[in-house]
Amino acid sequence: MEVMCIDIGKGTQDIIYLDIERDNIENAIKVILPSPTRIVAEKIMKMERDIEIDGKVMGGGPVSRAIFQHIERGYRVVMTRRCARTVRDDLEEVARRGIILKDRVDNPDVILGDLDFEMFRSIFREVGVEFKPDVVAVACQDHGFVKGQSDRITRFNYFREQLRRTSNPLEYIVVEEGGIFSRFRSILETLRENNYRGFVMDSKIASICGILDYAMEEGVEEFIGLDIGNGHTLGVSIKEGRIKGIFEHHTSLLTPEKLKDIVDRLAAGTLKNEDIYGDGGHGALVLEG
The missing domain is CATH 3.40.50 (Rossmann fold)
Incomplete structure (x- = not known):
């Protein structure tokens, strides 16, 4: 099965393309391009x-x-x-x-549009590789929209709803309906128009899934995972594969000292939503320390 994974960020779009039954990740095709x-x-x-x-x-x-x-x-x-x-x-x-x-x-x-499949086909054609993914996995960020509500609140409410449904981040994929997320909807529509199976996932959650996968390989059952991006920083506390706490802040508002303090309180289970939202971030939710 050939899989294309693409993380669409503010600065770049990062692509990994591999046959998961044949290739190991080190030998996968990797492409970094300017963001759409x-x-x-x-x-x-x-x-x-x-x-x-x-x-x-x-x-x-x-x-x-x-x-x-x-x-x-x-x-x-x-x-x-x-x-x-x-x-x-x-x-x-x-x-x-x-x-x-x-x-x-x-x-x-x-x-x-976020996905330019004609460009992808052209790039792969130039290096002698046929572009024919069986699955396209897309990661990006979408704040969501509820009229009259701050997009910071809307986005973090999404995380709360997901945590009520399941604390397993591997299940946070969107396959058929983007709901309040117009960007997710457009990506799913583009996949359908190009006859590709696939899904979209919030890029921050996708990075946490990657950290979780590595931790499982190393036998680490309890840890703090951080994704520090150009725009946002997301942190989670994980225990036995489950999210026990989560926060998201704007990276530009963080210093090393402030981030350490937030992480310490996340680990202790004392971090509160107002600690992050009141500081200009999106919010925090702790289920247990």
């Missing part, structure tokens, strides 16, 4: 005219900034409603920022 949002942002920044944009919801950040800068330069930006949630999930806010919303754009100048 950076690729599209660069394209927009080079344009010197009014533009129309279609496609699907994708990771924002650089592409959203490029769109707003294009408007500031005096150009007209039209987006279809289905892809405009890339900028903000609240379309009323998108319109207030100067973007013209339409139901349809016939000849778009820019197409938004």
Whole structure:
């Protein structure tokens, strides 16, 4: 079975492609590319005219900034409603920022999307490898959207709901319906359109699953796992393969001393949601120390 795993971040998209029945992970094909949002942002920044944009919801950040800068330069930006949630999930806010919303754009100048399978096929073709994954596993971040609610609250409420359902992070995959997560929905739709089986998972949880897999191989049953990314830092306390506590903060707001204090309280079971949310982070939930 050939599997493509892709982690779509703010700066890069990291790909591992392997036949799990034949290859070991060391010999898998590994590709690191600029993130989709950076690729599209660069394209927009080079344009010197009014533009129309279609496609699907994708990771924002650089592409959203490029769109707003294009408007500031005096150009007209039209987006279809289905892809405009890339900028903000609240379309009323998108319109207030100067973007013209339409139901349809016939000849778009820019197409938004997190997965460019034609690009992947081209890259693999150049190195003599046929791109034919049986499963595509996607990791990315999506805050989710509930109108009138902070996206920090929405995102961490998702973690709470998942923990009520199961404390096994390996079960936190989205296969059929993205729910309040518009980016997840778009990725699943793209997989279906390209006839690929697959799923999407929050990238922070995916990294914790990787840490858990390594710990199980080494016989470590109780530990603290950290994923320190460019944008967010997520920490979990794990015991016998189960999440016992979790927090998520903005990396830019953390210092080594502050992070150590948070980790110590997570391990002790004394970390509270307000400790993180009140400091500008997403939140914390501890089931036991």
